[in-house]
Structures are given as structure tokens and as C-alpha cells.
Amino acid sequence: MEPFSSLHTLLLSLFPSIGTIFVIFICVKWILFYSKNRKNTPPSPPKLPIIGNFHQLGLSPNRNLQILSQKYGPVMLFHLGSVPTLIVSSAEAAQEIMKTHDLSFCTRPSLTMPNILLYGCKGVLFSPHGEYWRQMKSVMVHKLLSNTRVKSYQKVRESEIDHMIRVLGESCGTTIDMGSIFVTLTNNIICRVALGRKFDGSKQIDLVKTLIYMLTVFDVGSYIPWLSWVDQVIGTKGRAEKIAKEFDEFLEAVIKEHLNKKRSEDAESEEAGEDFVDILLDLQEDKTNDFTLHRVSLKALILEAFVAGTDTIYSSLEWSMSELIRNPRVMKKLQQEVTEIAQGRSAISEDDLEKMPYLKAVLKESLRLHPPAPLLAPRESVQDVKLMGYDIAAGTQVIVNAWAIGRDHSIWEEANEFQPERFLDNSINYQSLQFGWLPFGAGRRSCPGMQFSVPVLELALANIIYKFDIGLPSGIKNEDLDMSEAFGILMHRKSSLLVRVTPRF
Structure with missing residues (x-):
């Protein structure tokens, strides 16, 4: 033992x-x-059960997210319901997303409202990344919005702006709603370019406004899937389906008109050249293409032209005019430039625009302070990626706060002041990769309509300033002009811009 x-x-x-x-x-x-x-995840504000951080967006998400970024940093992880969402508020982080890791953040999340309203996202704006998206973007960029094609619509732009100037001249001495003037202008241009002729303006404008509003409506199912039935009960889904049906009926009528009837040979049609519907129908019939352009894709592209074109142009014009009114020094300097270039002619032409650096600087400065889309359309990561030292999981939604970046004091001196001179001595332009200035986004998902929008903005602004002195109704000081924003997918003025115009000559 x-x-x-x-x-x-x-x-x-x-x-x-x-x-x-x-x-x-x-x-x-x-x-x-x-x-x-x-995982080294980005800092996150405290969240509530079920809704996550939705309550922290408030009525002005661009401003509220800017304030939160000052506490939690330029890269924050929000939880919108059950959807992890990266909020980006610095040029450095935006560059990593839209350049360094552009391919990792090149797709769009699947959201209920865009799917219902935009033909299942068969266009370019909300289509997920892939071969189909590449084909549609190629059609948009090379067939509809190429330099040659945009230039071919010069007479349309000039004739519609000339018509607007006549309307303003007839309204001298009265109070004018400049927002309505700009809406009519852009609607007329878009209709002629996209559809070949002008339509009933009020009906078109109401359809576009309602559709854009519905794109901003919160649909529960996209962020809290197990509560998706709520959208049906409160009628959100039904309203979206109704407006989508109305727009579809309108577009079907336009397409049938193009198919069943030769284009009229009147002067307006000859000026307009081929419209978007003509181009797309020809492309549809072209058997040499290596892809088929289906009817639904054709309609989706036309619809996006309305949504992305009409509202962005008119709101940018309204903000630019508002800033000029609030800053008489800038207004006077711009009037001097356009007057010198015009040399007594009756109007400013597009050929004059390249000789107007201050006009271009005024527009760029307005777009810095008032980007058409304050929060760029959401992206989604297609794979795990390291961003600014943080681990970002595949399937994370990404929102870039272009409004906050444009007012970042580390990039822009006196960032909240309207100072066009800051754009006179730098190389920032609409084609450059400048991530501190993102009026049209950047990277693969940048806005393809930039080339179309800028000539309209510059030409309209130049001619108004050349022909008229613009002021506020009597009793209101320029510095007291209300500049409050009405937040949406596109940012408008909260109140109408009411002015009085006086002929300069």
C-alpha cells in the first residue's frame, strides 16, 4: 500500500x-x-429599445447629427430600428467611403418607399450595385447626359429662361413668389428635354412634389421588419402605391404618344432635338446592344430625371437668390460682372458663362451652405471593412452628412458665412474629387445629373441679376430674411421666397 x-x-x-x-x-x-x-466599432449614442436612435434625428437630422458628431466624433454608429447605420460628418471619412473604399460602399440598401415609387429601383439612383446598375448608369451618362447631349438642349434652356425673364418683367411692382417661378422654369425645361413638350405644369409639379415627399416618409418595415404591418395599417404603403400608379399612367401615356405619332415638326420640337423618351425608345429597338432595355427600366430612368432634376435645380436657385438678397455686397459685385460681360445686349448667353468666375463662385458657395441633398442617399457596405480605424460590418447602412461637411470649421474659414471669394483662388470644380464640398456626392454613386443642372443654374441666375434689382417686400430688411430649412430628401426653404423686382434698364 x-x-x-x-x-x-x-x-x-x-x-x-x-x-x-x-x-x-x-x-x-x-x-x-x-x-x-x-470589433473596434465606432462610438454610438445611447439607444432606446425597438426604435434605436431614431428619436435623435429630430425634425432637422442634418443639424442634429452635426451636433452629435461634435460629441461622438465624425464617424458614429447609429441604430435606426434594427439597422446599423454609419453617420459620417468629416471630409476625411467621406473620402475613405467614396474613394479609398468606394467599391466596399457602392451599393444601396433595399428600402420600401423607393422600391414602390421608383419601379423597384430599376433606375440609377437607388439601384443596387451590379451589372444592371452599370448598364443603367452607362445609359444615363453616355446616352442622356453626355456633354454633346446636354449642349444640344442649349436652346431649350435659353428659351425657357427668356420666358421666365418676361414673366418677371410683367410682374414688376408686385410681390413675386420666386420659388414658384423657379419651379415652373425647371418643370418646363425637364418636360421639354425628357418628354419633348411642356405639359400641364400644375399637375406635373404636384405629382413630383408628392412623390418626393413620399420618399421621405418613414416606413416602419424597412427598419423594424417585424412591425412592417404597421405601414399597411396607417396607409403609408397605400399612399405610395397610389402616387406610383398615377405617375406610371402619365409615363405610359407619354410613351404611347411617342410610339403612335410622329414627332410634330413645330418650332419647339425642332429646337428641342431628340428628347429622353425618343433616345430610350431607339435604344430599346437597337438589336446591336448587349443588353435589353425593358419598358420598366425606361420608365424608371425618365422618372428619375423628374425627381432628381426638378427639385434640385429649383431649390438651388431659390437658396442662391436668398443668399444674394441677404448679402447686398455680393449682389452688387455679381451685377457688375454680368453687366460688363453683357455689354448692353438684351440677355446673357451660355457662351458668356465661362467669362464669369464670380458667378460660378457664388453658385458654388451657395451649394456649399445649401447642398440639394443635405444627407446623401444612403449607401450600404457589401463586405467587412476597416474605416478610420473602426471595424464596419457588411450590411451596414452609411449616410454622409454633406451639409455638416460643408460647414466644417476645420475646412472652411468662417464656415457659416456666405463668402463666394473663397472659390476664386482654388481649383475646386464639379469634376474634382473634393470631399469637403459634396453638392453632387462623389465616387461611383455621384449624381450623374450634374452636367445638366449647372448650366441651368448659372444661366438663370446670371440673367435675373442682369435684368433686375431684387429686394424684399417693403418693411423687411435684407438681413432679416428667414433662412429656415424644411428638411426632406432634398432641402428646401421652409417659407416661400417673396420678392419685388425692379428693371435695371
Whole structure:
């Protein structure tokens, strides 16, 4: 028994050491495993059950997110319902998303409202990244909005702006709603370019406004899937389907008109050249293409031209005019430039625009302070990626706060002041990759309509300033002009811009 007793004693004496070694081994393995799998996620504000951080967006998400970024940093992880959402508020982070890791953040999240309203996202704006999106973007960029094509619509732009100037001239001495003037202008241009002729302006404008409003409506199912039935009960889905049906009926009528009837040979049609519907129908019939342009894709592209074109142009014109009214020094300097270039002619032409650096600077400065889309259309990460030192999981929604970046004091001196001169001595332009200035986004998902919009904005602004002195109704000082924003997918003035115009000559 002695050998057994000795062995037993030895084992008992060794047991504490073996136990300690075993515990240490388990701890080391756990630490190594945890360190390997632990993610360095961006800082997050406290969230509520079910809704996450939705309550922190408020009525002015661009402003509220800017304030939160000052506390939590330029890269924050929000939770919108059950959807992890990266909020980006710095040029450096925006550059990583839209340039360094552009391919990792190149797709769009699937959202209920765009799917219902925009033909299942068969256009360019909300279509997920892939071969179909590449084909549609190629059609948009090379067939509809190429430099040659945009230039071909010069007479349309000039004739509609000339018509607007005549309307303003007839309204001298009265109070004018400039927002309505700009809406009519852009609607007429878009209709002629996209559809070949002008339509009933009020009906078109109401359809576009309602559709854009519905795109901003919160649909529960996209962010809290198990509550998707709420959208049906409160009627959100039904309203979206109704407006989508109305727009579809309108577009079907337009397409049938193009198919069943030769284009009229009147002067307006000859000026307009081929419209978007003509181009797309020809493309549809072209058997040499390596892809098929289906009817639904054709309609989706036309619809996006209305949504992205009409509202962005008119709101940008309204903000630019508002800033000029509030800053008489800038207004006077711009009037001097356009007057010198015009040399007594009746109007400013598009050929004059390249000789007007201050006009271009005024527009760029207005777009810095009032980007058409204050929060760029959401992206979604297609794979796990390291961003600014943080681990971002695949499937994370990404929102870039272009409004906050445009007012970042680390980039822009006196960032909240309207100072066009800041754009006179730098190389920032609409084609450059400048991530501190994002009026049209950047990277693969940048806005393809930039080339179309800028000539309209510059030509309209130049001619108004050349022909008229613009002021506020009597009793209102320029510096007291209300500049409050009405937030939406596109940012408008909260109140109408009411002015009085006086002929300069």
C-alpha cells in the first residue's frame, strides 16, 4: 500500500499546480479568442429599445447629427430600428467611403418607399450595385447626359429662361413668389428635354412634389421588419402605391404618344432635338446592344430625371437668390460682372458663362451652405471593412452628412458665412474629387445629373441679376430674411421666397 499511498500523496501535492496551469491555459485561450474576434466599432449614442436612435434625428437630422458628431466624433454608429447605420460628418471619412473604399460602399440598401415609387429601383439612383446598375448608369451618362447631349438642349434652356425673364418683367411692382417661378422654369425645361413638350405644369409639379415627399416618409418595415404591418395599417404603403400608379399612367401615356405619332415638326420640337423618351425608345429597338432595355427600366430612368432634376435645380436657385438678397455686397459685385460681360445686349448667353468666375463662385458657395441633398442617399457596405480605424460590418447602412461637411470649421474659414471669394483662388470644380464640398456626392454613386443642372443654374441666375434689382417686400430688411430649412430628401426653404423686382434698364 505504501507505493500507492506515496503516489496519492504526490498527486494531491501536484493538484493545485495542475489546476492553476489549467485555469491559466483556459484564460489565455479565451483572451486570445476574444482579442481576435472583438470589433473596434465606432462610438454610438445611447439607444432606446425597438426604435434605436431614431428619436435623435429630430425634425432637422442634418443639424442634429452635426451636433452629435461634435460629441461622438465624425464617424458614429447609429441604430435606426434594427439597422446599423454609419453617420459620417468629416471630409476625411467621406473620402475613405467614396474613394479609398468606394467599391466596399457602392451599393444601396433595399428600402420600401423607393422600391414602390421608383419601379423597384430599376433606375440609377437607388439601384443596387451590379451589372444592371452599370448598364443603367452607362445609359444615363453616355446616352442622356453626355456633354454633346446636354449642349444640344442649349436652346431649350435659353428659351425657357427668356420666358421666365418676361414673366418677371410683367410682374414688376408686385410681390413675386420666386420659388414658384423657379419651379415652373425647371418643370418646363425637364418636360421639354425628357418628354419633348411642356405639359400641364400644375399637375406635373404636384405629382413630383408628392412623390418626393413620399420618399421621405418613414416606413416602419424597412427598419423594424417585424412591425412592417404597421405601414399597411396607417396607409403609408397605400399612399405610395397610389402616387406610383398615377405617375406610371402619365409615363405610359407619354410613351404611347411617342410610339403612335410622329414627332410634330413645330418650332419647339425642332429646337428641342431628340428628347429622353425618343433616345430610350431607339435604344430599346437597337438589336446591336448587349443588353435589353425593358419598358420598366425606361420608365424608371425618365422618372428619375423628374425627381432628381426638378427639385434640385429649383431649390438651388431659390437658396442662391436668398443668399444674394441677404448679402447686398455680393449682389452688387455679381451685377457688375454680368453687366460688363453683357455689354448692353438684351440677355446673357451660355457662351458668356465661362467669362464669369464670380458667378460660378457664388453658385458654388451657395451649394456649399445649401447642398440639394443635405444627407446623401444612403449607401450600404457589401463586405467587412476597416474605416478610420473602426471595424464596419457588411450590411451596414452609411449616410454622409454633406451639409455638416460643408460647414466644417476645420475646412472652411468662417464656415457659416456666405463668402463666394473663397472659390476664386482654388481649383475646386464639379469634376474634382473634393470631399469637403459634396453638392453632387462623389465616387461611383455621384449624381450623374450634374452636367445638366449647372448650366441651368448659372444661366438663370446670371440673367435675373442682369435684368433686375431684387429686394424684399417693403418693411423687411435684407438681413432679416428667414433662412429656415424644411428638411426632406432634398432641402428646401421652409417659407416661400417673396420678392419685388425692379428693371435695371
